[in-house]
Amino acid sequence: MLSIKNLKARVEEKEILKGLNLEVKPGEVHAIMGPNGSGKSTLANVLAGREDYEVTEGEVLFMGKNLLELEPEERAGEGVFLAFQYPVEIPGVTTANFLKTAVNAVRQYRGLDPLDAVQFLKLLKEKMKLVEMDSSLVNRSLNEGFSGGEKKRNEILQMAMLEPKLAILDETDSGLDIDALRIVAEGVNKLRSKDNAFIVVTHYQRLLNYIEPDYVHVLYKGRIVKSGTKELALELEERGYDWIKEEVDANASF
Amino acid sequence: MTTQITPKLISRQLSERYQQLAAGMPATAGFREAAFQKLLQQEVPSTRHEEWKYTNIRSVWKKLGESAGETTAAPSPHWQGDALKVRLAGGQVVEPAEVETANYIVCSLKKAFEKHQDKLQAYFAKHTHLQDDYFVLLNNALWSDGLFVWVKRGQTLPQTLAVFFEEGQSTLENTRHLFLLEEGAQLECAYFFTGDSPIHSLHNCITEAYLAKDASMKHYIAEAEAFHHSRVLRTFADVEQNANYYNVTFVLGGHVARHDLCAALKGTHAEAHFYGLTYLRGNAHTDHHTVVDHIAPKTQSNELYKGVYDGQSAGVFNGKIYVRPDAQQTNAFQSNRTILLTPEASINTKPQLEIWADDVKCSHGATIGQLDEDALFYLRARGIPKAQAKALLLQAFAGEVLDYVGNDSLKEYLLARLQERFS
Numbered sequence: 001m002l003s004i005k006n007l008k009a010r011v012e013e014k015e016i017l018k019g020l021n022l023e024v025k026p027g028e029v030h031a032i033m034g035p036n037g038s039g040k041s042t043l044a045n046v047l048a049g050r051e052d053y054e055v056t057e058g059e060v061l062f063m064g065k066n067l068l069e070l071e072p073e074e075r076a077g078e079g080v081f082l083a084f085q086y087p088v089e090i091p092g093v094t095t096a097n098f099l100k101t102a103v104n105a106v107r108q109y110r111g112l113d114p115l116d117a118v119q120f121l122k123l124l125k126e127k128m129k130l131v132e133m134d135s136s137l138v139n140r141s142l143n144e145g146f147s148g149g150e151k152k153r154n155e156i157l158q159m160a161m162l163e164p165k166l167a168i169l170d171e172t173d174s175g176l177d178i179d180a181l182r183i184v185a186e187g188v189n190k191l192r193s194k195d196n197a198f199i200v201v202t203h204y205q206r207l208l209n210y211i212e213p214d215y216v217h218v219l220y221k222g223r224i225v226k227s228g229t230k231e232l233a234l235e236l237e238e239r240g241y242d243w244i245k246e247e248v249d250a251n252a253s254f
Numbered sequence: 255m256t257t258q259i260t261p262k263l264i265s266r267q268l269s270e271r272y273q274q275l276a277a278g279m280p281a282t283a284g285f286r287e288a289a290f291q292k293l294l295q296q297e298v299p300s301t302r303h304e305e306w307k308y309t310n311i312r313s314v315w316k317k318l319g320e321s322a323g324e325t326t327a328a329p330s331p332h333w334q335g336d337a338l339k340v341r342l343a344g345g346q347v348v349e350p351a352e353v354e355t356a357n358y359i360v361c362s363l364k365k366a367f368e369k370h371q372d373k374l375q376a377y378f379a380k381h382t383h384l385q386d387d388y389f390v391l392l393n394n395a396l397w398s399d400g401l402f403v404w405v406k407r408g409q410t411l412p413q414t415l416a417v418f419f420e421e422g423q424s425t426l427e428n429t430r431h432l433f434l435l436e437e438g439a440q441l442e443c444a445y446f447f448t449g450d451s452p453i454h455s456l457h458n459c460i461t462e463a464y465l466a467k468d469a470s471m472k473h474y475i476a477e478a479e480a481f482h483h484s485r486v487l488r489t490f491a492d493v494e495q496n497a498n499y500y501n502v503t504f505v506l507g508g509h510v511a512r513h514d515l516c517a518a519l520k521g522t523h524a525e526a527h528f529y530g531l532t533y534l535r536g537n538a539h540t541d542h543h544t545v546v547d548h549i550a551p552k553t554q555s556n557e558l559y560k561g562v563y564d565g566q567s568a569g570v571f572n573g574k575i576y577v578r579p580d581a582q583q584t585n586a587f588q589s590n591r592t593i594l595l596t597p598e599a600s601i602n603t604k605p606q607l608e609i610w611a612d613d614v615k616c617s618h619g620a621t622i623g624q625l626d627e628d629a630l631f632y633l634r635a636r637g638i639p640k641a642q643a644k645a646l647l648l649q650a651f652a653g654e655v656l657d658y659v660g661n662d663s664l665k666e667y668l669l670a671r672l673q674e675r676f677s
Binding site: 048049050072087098 | 626628629631632633634635636637638639640642643646647649650651653654
């Protein structure tokens with residue numbers, strides 16, 4: 001589904017991704033962990049198409065298409081979804097209006113008829129149940145005055161509405177209390193299927209207790225330096241990142 | 255088929271026009287004469303004039319009568335809401351001739367000078383802030399017609415008064431309007447500026463509104479045409495105790511528009527509300543000069559002007575607030591917020607507060623920025639194409655002002671005009 005080869009990217013003059021490789025197949029959940037500044041969020045944003053990041057080398061194929069050539073909205077249409085670490089507040093645009101515009105834009109891209117008001121509300125109600133979201137929230141301005149938990153639930157609601165093939169969760173667990181974390185994770189688990197895949201970017205192992213990954217990768221200095229199964233996440237939780245840093249830095253000195 | 259008119263020819267025409275008008279409306283002859291004599295001593299203000307620093311009205315003046323070339327946009331449809339409709343063309347009221355009941359009068363000002371002098375005598379041209387500058391004198395000497403509206407004590411004008419100005423039939427139009435609201439009277443009025451003449455023209459329009467105790471006036475102004483007409487639009491409200499003057503102005507097109515909006519709050523608890531939304535493209539230019547004069551204690555004013563400037567368009571906002579020594583416990587708020595869509599677009603914004611009372615709450619603020627890139631990316635990442643995402647953000651920015659339009663049908667009309675422009 002997703003094939004990243006030797007990806008290098010920079011922000012302004014600073015190179016952050018330095019030759020990253022990753023293969024994701026349908027049905028898989030990949031966790032990407034790593035210390036601060038290792039490039040986790042950069043990877044998430046490069047995949048979604050943020051313009052501040054410049055790709056200098058490498059390729060990203062998504063369902064056989066060159067993802068890097070597509071505009072952010074085209075990537076969404078193809079089925080890539082980024083759950084933002086910091087969802088943006090947009091005063092004056094209600095969540096409902098935004099969702100309807102987004103759902104119908106994506107449907108149009110996929111060659112489907114737009115949903116009318118009735119069909120849309122039915123879908124919205126169904127998906128809101130999934131993330132236990134209060135109906136009053138969707139009539140408020142998008143994310144404006146939402147608590148941290150409400151913002152992240154809103155991201156999962158958007159994901160449920162847009163039915164992506166590949167969802168990238170960028171530190172979705174940050175700033176969440178344990179109840180919100182459970183609700184968000186349950187939402188994700190209900191959306192898991194053999195046809196879609198997830199990349200879960202996180203600092204901590206905590207989220208992975210709820211969303212069980214098939215693979216865990218450690219990102220350090222812009223590269224994936226270690227891959228394993230969910231046991232690797234437990235080991236990291238126990239031992240921290242220093243032993244991996246030492247391993248990598250020792251090798252690099254040769 | 256347009257004639258080139260030099261500034262000199264204009265002045266000869268003006269003088270002939272003045273004589274015709276004075277002869278045609280003898281009741282106004284003395285007033286016109288005094289103004290015309292002063293006018294001869296003055297010049298069209300240049301940008302050296304403090305009040306015209308950022309708006310080159312002299313260059314507009316010099317171009318009057320010249321061909322403006324092909325118009326680029328189709329005219330907007332007219333607002334079709336439930337209203338008492340009045341149409342002015344070429345500076346004359348063309349319909350209806352007159353609506354008069356025991357409770358209200360709507361007629362041409364020309365006719366009012368024949369029939370209702372008793373009512374208008376004490377008010378016409380009496381507003382405190384109506385000072386002898388070039389365009390006031392020009393209007394005093396040369397106003398051709400306009401509206402006279404009177405609403406009796408405790409009465410409400412049963413429908414919205416919709417005034418359609420068809421501009422561009424003459425190179426220079428001077429219209430004059432007088433609203434008299436007796437104690438507790440209410441009315442809602444909307445000005446629309448239309449017309450699609452291919453020559454550069456200027457409309458010099460003065461409105462005076464006198465609101466007696468407890469009266470209320472909602473005044474909407476919509477300039478939604480993309481044509482090259484320019485206008486100097488001046489509105490003076492005189493607001494007595496507990497009365498409320500409420501103005502929402504949309505400038506969505508035109509060439510050069512200068513708006514002077516002024517309220518004198520003369521009685522306790524008098525209120526003025528000014529809201530504005532400007533969206534310009536190309537080389538269009540809009541200048542909002544506002545004055546709120548807090549004269550009596552416990553008066554209140556609220557101003558919010560928002561602008562979106564595309565292309566090489568330019569905006570000016572100058573907001574004066576006076577709080578006189580007696581106007582204790584006054585609340586005055588002012589805000590000007592701008593989005594510049596291109597590096598060539600510009601805004602000059604200046605709050606000007608003069609406060610002589612000590613127990614007051616006054617605040618002002620101005621922000622200038624670009625479209626929020628993070629918000630744009632967020633929308634695009636959800637599959638919304640860039641142009642549509644931009645339109646959505648601009649509409650959200652404009653929505654705050656649009657929400658102040660209390661007339662649903664008018665709000666819908668204005669929203670549609672905005673959507674046409676944003677998409």
